[in-house]
Amino acid sequence: MVRFLDVGQGDGAWLTTPDGRTILIDCGPFSYGPRLVSALQQAGVQRVDVLAPSHAHADHMGGCYHIVRSFPVGVVLWTGQTDSSTTWNQFWQEVQSRNITITQLVAGQVFDWGGGVRTRVFNPQARAPSIPFHQYDDSHVLLVEHGAIRLLFVGDLHRPGEAMALRAGLRQAHVLKVAEHGSQSGSGQGFLDAVAPDVGIISAGANNRFGHPHPEVLTRLASVAAQPLATAQCGTITVTSDGASYRVRGERNVDGRCSGVSPPTVTSPPPTTTSVRSTTTPSTATPTPPTPPLSLEVRGAGPNGTAMVAVQTNPPRPGVSCSIRYVTPAGTPSTAADLNPKTTDGQGRASWSWRIGPRTQPGDGTVEVTCGNVSARASIPIT
DSSP: OOEOOSSSSSSSSEEEOOOEEEEEEEEEEEHHHHHHHHHHHHOOOOOOOEESSSOOOOHTTTTTHHHHSSSSSEEEEESSOOOOOHHHHHHHHHHHHHHHHHEEETOEEEEEEETTEEEEEEEEEOOOOOOOOOOOSSOOEEEEEEEEEEEEEEETTOOHHHHHHTTTTOOOSSSEEEGGGGGSSSHHHHHHHHHHHHEEEOOTTTTTTTTTSSHHHHHHHHHHTOOEEHHHOSSSSSEEEEEOOOOEESSOOOTTSSOOOOOOOSSOOOSSSOOOOSSOOOOOOOOOOOSSSSEEEEEOOTTTTTEEEEEEEEOTTTTTEEEEEEOOOTTTBBTTTTOOOEEEEEEEEEEEEEETTTOOOOOEEEEEETTTTEEEEEEEEEO
């Protein structure tokens, strides 16, 4: 079950897997956080297994601050973006102070969320460390699959980011969370043609000052026969799936527009070039996204202990020069002599181990490994 929450002018989705896991993809603005906490508690939720802010803007992740303070969190899926806002800094400090596992997203990752739910990552892309993150185009692109049913989450993705996700192999989905509340900066025609959704969920506040959703976006959705449903009219919009078919219902029914959507049963993944409403026989092949170019293995330590980081290049690339940068929990870059550049071995691996200083404060440090022109980052716990 996926609930596209009526958060006002913002984004938030609450997923419950068939085996009872709780996943939050965005949490709405800061002011919505207490309501979300209350709703989760009333539903008997005791733990948030996955917390996935689409990017660092407060109208998406502001409410996540209250989640981190109210529930144990299994992992935060991080795009790599930061922001100078107080809302972001408060949230990130809470995540780090509670030693929550942080996994940085990169196109090609696949996560098993249990109960037959699998999620593929198509954005952000791997990049050299000198390339900054873009506040919109590096929003996450998550394709959540339950059996044959696909739901696509794109944050505030703009058209350059859409093009990157398509180049990474993204194709069709049945339900699309429309980018940036229906802004005309996203939901380009080429992107909608490729994704060909049955339903476009628009999360926006009623009579908002931005004019969301933009009429041009509604026209584009109509051109691919996607039914727009907006939280401003429908309230929280719930999608239920049994893995072969799905149903969409609004919390409210305004002029008959939110009474529900019952697309045909899907017996296989949607075809790669036509909508599920087409009479074309669906292909059973599912595109396999590329393996992340770098995989990190991290082992933390306490003061005077030995920390370790290993990198694996994918596919294996022997003889590649790799550098590492370790930043302590206090935010100070380490100058340890053991953190010199290494060259990958015959299996495409390199590793570092170094002693943690006796006065290093506990918390999560950060490591960034660069091999050739690609980088990967991870948190490292200092206990």
